[in-house]
Amino acid sequence: MSIVGSRMKTPVERLLEQLYDSHAALREGAVATYIPELATVDPGLFGISIVTTDGHEYSIGDSQVPLTIQSISKPFVYGLALEDNGEDYVLERVGLEPSGDAFNAISLDPVSGRPSNPMINAGAIATAAMVQGREGNRLKRVLDMFGRYAGHDLEVDLDVYRSECETGHRNRAIGHLLRNYEIVSSDPDAALDLYFRQCSISVTCRDLALMGACLANAGVNPVSGMRAVDSRFVENILSVMGSCGMYDYAGEWIYRVGMPAKSGVAGGVVAVLPGQFGIGVFSPLLDPRGNSVRGVRVCADLSDAYGLHMLNVPNLGSSAVRAAYDATAVRSKRKRQPRAAEALLAGGSRIGVYELQGDLVFSSVEVFSRQVVAACDAFEIVCIDFKHAGRIGEGALAMLIDLIGSVLEAGKLVALSGVGQAVELAGRAEEIAGAEAALAVFRDKDLAPEWCEERLLLRLATELEDGCVPFTDNELCHGLNPSAARTLEAAARPLHFATGETIVRRGEDGQSVYLLTRGEVSVTVDLPGGGSARVATLAPGMTFGEMAMLGESVRSANVQADSDVECWEVTMTDLVRLGESDPHLRSIMYENLARKLASNLRSANAEVRALSG
Numbered sequence: 001m002s003i004v005g006s007r008m009k010t011p012v013e014r015l016l017e018q019l020y021d022s023h024a025a026l027r028e029g030a031v032a033t034y035i036p037e038l039a040t041v042d043p044g045l046f047g048i049s050i051v052t053t054d055g056h057e058y059s060i061g062d063s064q065v066p067l068t069i070q071s072i073s074k075p076f077v078y079g080l081a082l083e084d085n086g087e088d089y090v091l092e093r094v095g096l097e098p099s100g101d102a103f104n105a106i107s108l109d110p111v112s113g114r115p116s117n118p119m120i121n122a123g124a125i126a127t128a129a130m131v132q133g134r135e136g137n138r139l140k141r142v143l144d145m146f147g148r149y150a151g152h153d154l155e156v157d158l159d160v161y162r163s164e165c166e167t168g169h170r171n172r173a174i175g176h177l178l179r180n181y182e183i184v185s186s187d188p189d190a191a192l193d194l195y196f197r198q199c200s201i202s203v204t205c206r207d208l209a210l211m212g213a214c215l216a217n218a219g220v221n222p223v224s225g226m227r228a229v230d231s232r233f234v235e236n237i238l239s240v241m242g243s244c245g246m247y248d249y250a251g252e253w254i255y256r257v258g259m260p261a262k263s264g265v266a267g268g269v270v271a272v273l274p275g276q277f278g279i280g281v282f283s284p285l286l287d288p289r290g291n292s293v294r295g296v297r298v299c300a301d302l303s304d305a306y307g308l309h310m311l312n313v314p315n316l317g318s319s320a321v322r323a324a325y326d327a328t329a330v331r332s333k334r335k336r337q338p339r340a341a342e343a344l345l346a347g348g349s350r351i352g353v354y355e356l357q358g359d360l361v362f363s364s365v366e367v368f369s370r371q372v373v374a375a376c377d378a379f380e381i382v383c384i385d386f387k388h389a390g391r392i393g394e395g396a397l398a399m400l401i402d403l404i405g406s407v408l409e410a411g412k413l414v415a416l417s418g419v420g421q422a423v424e425l426a427g428r429a430e431e432i433a434g435a436e437a438a439l440a441v442f443r444d445k446d447l448a449p450e451w452c453e454e455r456l457l458l459r460l461a462t463e464l465e466d467g468c469v470p471f472t473d474n475e476l477c478h479g480l481n482p483s484a485a486r487t488l489e490a491a492a493r494p495l496h497f498a499t500g501e502t503i504v505r506r507g508e509d510g511q512s513v514y515l516l517t518r519g520e521v522s523v524t525v526d527l528p529g530g531g532s533a534r535v536a537t538l539a540p541g542m543t544f545g546e547m548a549m550l551g552e553s554v555r556s557a558n559v560q561a562d563s564d565v566e567c568w569e570v571t572m573t574d575l576v577r578l579g580e581s582d583p584h585l586r587s588i589m590y591e592n593l594a595r596k597l598a599s600n601l602r603s604a605n606a607e608v609r610a611l612s613g
Helices: 011-024 037-040 068-084 087-093 123-127 133-151 158-167 169-180 189-197 206-216 231-244 247-256 293-306 338-352 360-377 393-411 425-430 448-460 482-491 546-550 572-581 583-611
Strands: 049-050 058-059 260-264 270-274 278-280 321-326 351-360 381-392 413-417 439-441 493-497 502-504 513-520 519-527 533-537 558-561 565-569
Touching: 011 049, 011 058, 011 123, 011 293, 011 338, 011 360, 011 393, 037 158, 037 231, 049 206, 049 360, 058 133, 058 206, 068 087, 068 123, 068 133, 068 189, 068 231, 068 260, 068 270, 123 169, 123 189, 133 189, 133 206, 158 189, 206 231, 206 270, 206 278, 231 247, 231 260, 231 513, 247 293, 260 293, 270 293, 293 393, 321 338, 321 360, 338 448, 351 360, 351 393, 351 448, 360 393, 381 448, 393 413, 413 448, 482 565, 482 572, 513 546, 513 558, 513 572, 546 572, 546 583, 565 572, 572 583
Parallel strands: 351 381, 381 413, 413 439
Antiparallel strands: 049 058, 049 278, 260 270, 270 278, 321 351, 493 565, 502 558, 513 565, 519 533, 519 558
8 A cells, every 4th residue: 555645544654654754865875886787876766665464565655666686685595595405405505604794705614615694795696506497497487486575577677787797796706716615516607697687686665575574474475375485494584684684784783673684785675574574675875884774774763663673572462353343232331211322323333442452562553553544434433442452562552652643633532441451551641642532541441332432422412311211201111001100100119319329239139120210320240359340320211120020039239329319119019919900011011121131132142243253
């Protein structure tokens, strides 16, 4: 996807824009001139691409402008040499130790003549000589291999190739030294020609990122699904990239950036975070070591922003999202009066809820942020629950803060719940700009859905809740004829309870049912380890204690007044007596009870389906 023109951006898109803007004006460094054709490139070119292991692309700037791959070809041809000859054969002829010298140093073992590693020119010429096949077929095999990585056919830039050939005298000297030590067992000119051609292959910044993503994805192209290299050799390739890939800057690179990488003198850099993504950066301005100035800084800033050092090892999970649903499937514990319930049924799809799980890291939160951004147009309110989340990595935390800010900027409301499990996020919630009334933070999940529903009801309409409901409009009285309703009301006893007063206590005898006419009550259950949990909050017009009508003689829950409460108590003795004299009354009340229990069961089933994914 392209970042430019996107209405709402993910955290990664926003960060890439910031990195691009902050480094675009950088003029440090110089283009390579020792290969004349490279000296003609525009020094202002600058592109960044990221491709994840699920094939999602982020690109900005000159990401589709061609460049020659140069030394970035080395680890990939090294992988082909391993596939063709096996590890023992290759290691006998090319070492693994960082040389500490420049990329074109004549760094050979004084006894065996073996190059220090495959990332310097001497080692790369040696591995090019190991590619099997006849002369013309060897180049085709190399191009086919790069095509699998990039997902499309690639070609050699003939102008750069000719320029390499005309000026590659040092490389020719290295080739003949390798022949002298029999590291290259035949005419070195063929190996040198293949080496010059592989370095002259034309790619784009996006190609580099996808090539890196193939290595991050155990050798499989995450877009095409095609295997680019045998998975057995991916760790070998990444190992030499990590220890030797950035020339004589490799040690500081792996210390500060912490990702296997390879640079090229045309201005390209490819970096890999195993299991997560590949990065490609293109900027022709080079530092004295031959690395892209902007490329090094972009990768360093990206790693620092999201804590991407490969030794910062998280407990990776398959997905950050445990469940995703809207408020039509899972409702709060507050039972609504009919008009409000109907409004929430019609408009509940405007509340999006995401339950996160496991340790949260860059890769899992990156996918989650895309999911939120893609669905955000459909939502007015977004609720993110962290009850089942573990540790939040530094990069994941930064992405979440940015994501929440983006959702708020789009005019949405945000609720965060379960932040007792996400202390880092709770501590930084106040950093989110514009969060005042639009962001609410809850330590557990109990109150967050209720807050979301209240805000949606305010947006949908006003005065949907009735402050007082007549006795005859109670949910157990629906359908009673006026005479039966008056008879029932005459048998009931009016009660008043102050805020905080317990109306029903678990374990007590339950020989009556209560019809609520004013105020609110909460139904709670005692937890085995102590404390209690809310089951429901009831509004005027609703009933509690109704299980007594089904023969439950002992109360199974507590009921407490949340405000001043007025209700009517009907004893089971009176209800039986009235039912004997008026079977219609008893029949209607039990039908209403069955309807209520069936509705509760449907809601529970919908919640189970939503939570089970």
